[in-house]
Each structure stands twice: as C-alpha cells, then as structure tokens.
Amino acid sequence: MNVPVLNASGCLDALTAPEVAATLDAFVTKTVTPLPREGNPPPRIAEVDGWMLNSIGLQNPGIEVFSTSVLPRLQDLGVPLWVSVGGFSSSDYKTCCERLDDLDAAQVIELNLSCPNVDEAPETVVELVQASRSATSKPLYAKLSPATPDIAELARSVADAGANGLSLVNTLRGLALDQATLRPRLALGTGGASGPALRPIALACVYACANAVELPIVGIGGVMSGADVIDFIAAGASAVALGTVLFADPLSPARIRDELERARSRGYSSAVEIRRLAHGLAFASRT
Numbered sequence: 001m002n003v004p005v006l007n008a009s010g011c012l013d014a015l016t017a018p019e020v021a022a023t024l025d026a027f028v029t030k031t032v033t034p035l036p037r038e039g040n041p042p043p044r045i046a047e048v049d050g051w052m053l054n055s056i057g058l059q060n061p062g063i064e065v066f067s068t069s070v071l072p073r074l075q076d077l078g079v080p081l082w083v084s085v086g087g088f089s090s091s092d093y094k095t096c097c098e099r100l101d102d103l104d105a106a107q108v109i110e111l112n113l114s115c116p117n118v119d120e121a122p123e124t125v126v127e128l129v130q131a132s133r134s135a136t137s138k139p140l141y142a143k144l145s146p147a148t149p150d151i152a153e154l155a156r157s158v159a160d161a162g163a164n165g166l167s168l169v170n171t172l173r174g175l176a177l178d179q180a181t182l183r184p185r186l187a188l189g190t191g192g193a194s195g196p197a198l199r200p201i202a203l204a205c206v207y208a209c210a211n212a213v214e215l216p217i218v219g220i221g222g223v224m225s226g227a228d229v230i231d232f233i234a235a236g237a238s239a240v241a242l243g244t245v246l247f248a249d250p251l252s253p254a255r256i257r258d259e260l261e262r263a264r265s266r267g268y269s270s271a272v273e274i275r276r277l278a279h280g281l282a283f284a285s286r287t
C-alpha cells in the first residue's frame with residue numbers, strides 16, 4: 001500500500017533538516033502571512049501527558065521574503081512543495097495566493113483556516129476559501145479545525161467554495177498550568193494541543209468528511225506509527241502528515257514507511273480494502 005507521507009505544517013524546518021525533508025512525498029511549509037511575524041513570546045511549547053501545547057503564533061518572514069529567498073532554497077530538496085498560507089482577513093489570504101500563483105515552485109496551497117494561537121479573521125472559513133480560489137488556479141487544501149461543530153457540513157461548503165482537498169486536522173486549544181505556581185505554562189496562556197491524544201479526534205473528523213465529500217484528505221493528528229497511518233487510510237484519508245512525532249523522532253518518516261511495508265506483508269494491500277473494513281460496503285463502492 002503506497003501512502004504519501006508529508007510533514008504537518010510548522011513541524012519540520014526543512015532548511016535545518018534537509019535530509020529528513022527530502023524523504024517526504026511532499027514538504028509542507030510553515031504558514032506564511034502577507035507581513036513578517038515574530039510570533040508569540042516564549043515559552044511557546046509545553047508537554048502534557050499525551051499532548052504537546054504550542055503557541056508559536058505564525059512566526060514567518062512574510063510572503064515576499066518567503067517567495068524570493070525561502071522558496072528557491074526549498075526547491076533544492078527535490079520534493080513537491082506545499083505552501084501553507086494564513087492571515088487575519090480574506091484579503092490576507094488573497095494576497096498570499098496571488099503571489100504564489102506566479103511561482104511554479106509552489107505546487108499546492110494549504111489554507112491554514114484554523115490556527116488557535118492567533119486572532120481569527122472576521123470572515124467565515126467559506127469566505128476565506130472563496131477569496132483564495134479567486135486568486136489562484138493552484139490546488140487548494142483547506143485545513144480545518146477539529147473544534148468545528150459539524151465538520152462534514154463545513155467540508156461540503158468548502159468543497160462548493162472551490163477547495164480541491166482537505167487537511168484534517170489542526171490543533172485544539174488547550175491549557176497547561178504549572179503545578180507549583182498554577183500559572184499557565186505558555187506565556188500566552190493557551191496553546192494548540194497536538195500529539196497522540198489528538199488522534200481519535202482527528203480520525204473522527206476524517207471519517208465524517210470522507211463520507212460527506214469526494215475530496216482527497218490528508219490525515220493529520222497524532223500519527224506516531226505505521227499502524228496509525230493504516231487507521232487514517234481506513235477512515236478515508238489518501239495521505240498522512242507527521243507533526244509532533246517529528247520533534248521526538250526526526251527519523252520517523254523512514255520508520256513509519258517500514259512499518260507500512262510490513263503491514264502489506266500482513267495482508268493489507270489497498271486503501272479501498274481497508275476502507276471497506278472501516279466503513280462497510282457502501283463507502284467502498286464509490287471509491
């Protein structure tokens with residue numbers, strides 16, 4: 001079973017670890033915004049059982065510096081590049097998509113519509129997708145929040161607005177307190193929670209959206225092993241992205257591919273076959 005393995009946005013610095021990034025089927029950049037951002041003050045990372053909390057706050061050099069000096073260096077990796085785009089209004093998303101539309105190096109644009117660490121745009125997720133669609137003909141993946149009340153319904157709406165795929169999911173807002181002082185451990189208070197404990201929540205989102213739309217889905221959230229990848233493919237993903245696992249085990253892409261290969265020898269040979277097990281016959285008949 002050949003499953004594309006990507007990194008999750010913000011979880012791998014390809015210029016610092018090019019040997020890891022080059023083993024991926026595509027490299028996803030950290031989210032870029034129209035203007036440069038320093039991100040939130042430290043501490044910005046905390047571990048709590050089963051979770052990692054971060055409040056990086058979209059630190060990035062801005063779309064212009066990204067386009068002229070970061071993207072050309074990423075091309076040396078020799079893998080397809082997905083550029084993650086974010087912002088605080090529909091015009092921010094439009095600005096970034098317009099700039100990237102001219103650049104052959106950016107194969108896919110992932111719309112970060114769900115960062116819990118920064119202020120939200122006043123427009124709806126659907127309006128942000130529409131604005132992005134009007135600015136580019138490149139494939140657009142909508143990255144959604146697991147905190148969405150009805151994610152299947154939102155998936156249908158972003159598909160209608162012109163998204164070509166879904167990235168499921170981003171982090172959930174969480175809080176960690178210092179046990180001695182009871183002060184928040186992150187400078188900003190709350191942060192985005194990721195890691196193994198997110199996996200069942202992410203799987204439920206993938207499962208629901210795979211039943212609602214025909215778009216390809218990148219499964220993201222607590223993938224730690226080849227067995228986790230099989231769960232995401234069975235739920236309905238067509239690719240997976242590795243996030244928190246890369247901090248603990250930078251060589252996890254190769255390990256997870258090996259584990260997948262061994263799963264094939266156990267008899268799981270195709271995505272359709274394992275989806276039928278997870279969803280039943282009705283789902284398999286339309287894949």
Ligand SMILES: Cc1cc2nc3c(=O)[nH]c(=O)nc-3n(C[C@H](O)[C@H](O)[C@H](O)COP(=O)(O)O)c2cc1C
Nearest residue numbers: 008009010031054112169170194195221222243244
């Ligand atoms: C340190 C850190 C930085 C992140 N930065 C971004 C980002 O810039 N853009 C984005 O869309 N998601 C970002 N994420 C979310 C991840 O891409 C991913 O959706 C999330 O961590 C869930 O996957 P995981 O449980 O495998 O880590 C970040 C996550 C972490 C841990």
